[in-house]
Amino acid sequence: MLNTFSSVRQYLKFDLSRVIIDNIVFKLHYRWTFVLLLVATLLITSRQYIGEHIQCISDSVVAPVINTFCFFTPTFTVVRHMNNSALRNGAIFQPGIGPYNRNEDEIKRHAYYQWVPFVLFGQSLCFYLPHIAWKKWEGGRIKALVYGLRMVGLTKYLKHDSMRIGKLNIPSMAETEERVINIRRTMIDRMRLNQSWGAHLVFAEVLNLINLCIQIYWTNRFLGHQFLTLGIKVLRERWVDQMDALDVVFPKVTKCTFYKYGAAGSLQNHDTLCVMALNIMNEKIFTILWFWYSFLMIMTILGLLWRLLTLFFYKKVTFTKWALYWAKPGKLDESDVKSVIEKCNFSNWVFLFFLRTNLSEFLFQKVIYHLASEFPNDAIHDNDINDYRARSAVTASPGKYPQLDRLDTVDAPLLHHRAAAGATVAPTAPESSKDSATQLV
Structure with a gap:
């Protein structure tokens, strides 16, 4: 049989x-x-x-x-x-x-x-x-970003060496940090380019x-x-x-x-x-x-009623925290979540939901923290990085925001909306090359 x-x-x-x-x-x-x-x-x-x-x-x-x-x-x-x-x-x-x-x-x-x-x-x-x-x-976008990050909790023991157990690949700490950069860049660059992504999911x-x-x-x-x-x-x-x-x-x-x-x-x-x-x-x-x-x-x-709820209430912080907890249990900073979802459309929110489903609590907290740091809690400034690049020369006063070539710093977020007014940001090395994850858009 x-x-x-x-x-x-x-x-x-x-x-x-x-x-x-x-x-x-x-x-x-x-x-x-x-x-x-x-x-x-x-x-x-x-x-x-x-x-x-x-x-x-x-x-x-x-x-x-x-x-x-x-x-x-x-x-x-x-x-x-x-x-x-x-x-x-x-x-x-x-x-x-x-x-x-x-x-x-x-x-x-x-x-x-x-x-x-x-x-x-x-x-x-x-x-x-x-x-x-x-x-x-x-299009395999989620897989390209999160594949191999399921066992990321063990990376603190690997430092600079990754490990492979059967089909599971446990990344090193350095590789994990690089993957966080990839996820953050891709999410920012997709803020206005994935308008149909959520619609396709609903249609399916x-x-x-x-x-x-x-x-x-x-x-x-x-x-x-x-x-x-x-x-x-x-x-x-x-x-x-x-x-x-x-x-x-x-x-x-x-x-x-x-x-x-x-x-x-x-x-x-x-x-x-x-x-x-x-x-x-x-x-x-x-x-x-x-x-x-x-x-x-x-x-x-x-399931369709649930999708209807997400369509109407995805901008609500309480609903989003509950939905992300339902996707995978874990604590999230409410102010960081609020900063991110205020800049998200429905497709961005769905993309974020599946990121949460596939990432550990530790890694997703880090992604949310650094995404929130990119979005000034200010109606004048837009969340899209390309639009911000165009606006910065006109609207930004000297010293108010860091140079755009420093946006890839992970250990010290640059545009944290909770930073004290007038605080200076330590200079970082310019980005040498664009990450391949931006090609997923």
Whole structure:
């Protein structure tokens, strides 16, 4: 069995080095639902668990021939025999099975079982598509900044040497300081360049909801409009001694009519019974899917409500502190947070949220501290570094702000809004080269 499902193991691995670029609701779509549908597809296509998909009884037709014919040709049940009274009285032994008049009795054809593996596999791909789109729009920016910084708490023991343990790379203290510079520069330079980044995330999350609604609608059509109420009927009827919804939607015994020419050239009609072993698995798969889709719908709506809250309240300091704590617990300086979020638009705030999700408390505090130092708490001065470069020659008085070539100092932040008025800043060496992280914008 493990060999059968080995193809989906890679999606269930817990990877400490994985960079987080989405939330738990998003993962429920592209990871858990994707894996669930792949497992269901493998179960349906594996004969070792359910044997032959269909076995038909015929008096004079060779078994392999009638089995193949009835599997590829829709079988049927008789509608008037779908009643509990006849079943309890012993008039019929299976729902929908009994004598019928071809010209008068209404029949219900069953051909969906031929398409179940293709439908399940197609649905699994549909649930993965929004994730692919978001990864393309995100462009690997978060990973380029935070990859390898998960174990940064151990850097104080490494000093100038980094360490690699398996797939984990523990950076040295010097490398960590350089990465802080990268994150800070990139965040500042992106302040007006990532306007669509947050919109793409919201669109991808809405795509998850749209896709889920489409898959529920399509599954309902696929099962003859019986899927929407399937779970409720199962809970109400499954444990009573009578015909239930699963017997109607997934009949275990069906009828099949086989025609052939006799020795004299006359057309012969063979009425056969077919045992649908495949439907034993189908009924359980689609029942589980009903409950899973219901749970997923609730979680997706809650996720979009959360996104709506972030859209309206991301400028609130209290909300931001709570949101960042929820992303990863840790204390943050309220004045530093306020200085940063006042200069952020929604896309910047989302970018900051994912930075917090992937960085340790120690490192994120340092990033926030140095970001806050770049933003004067003054309406005259803009947070964008390029705009500040243009304004400084006109608005800045001599000695009020340091030279722009000194903005990369990490150990002594230069524009700290809490510094005493008139305080001087120690000179630092000019920046020798631009950091590669600015190329991510």
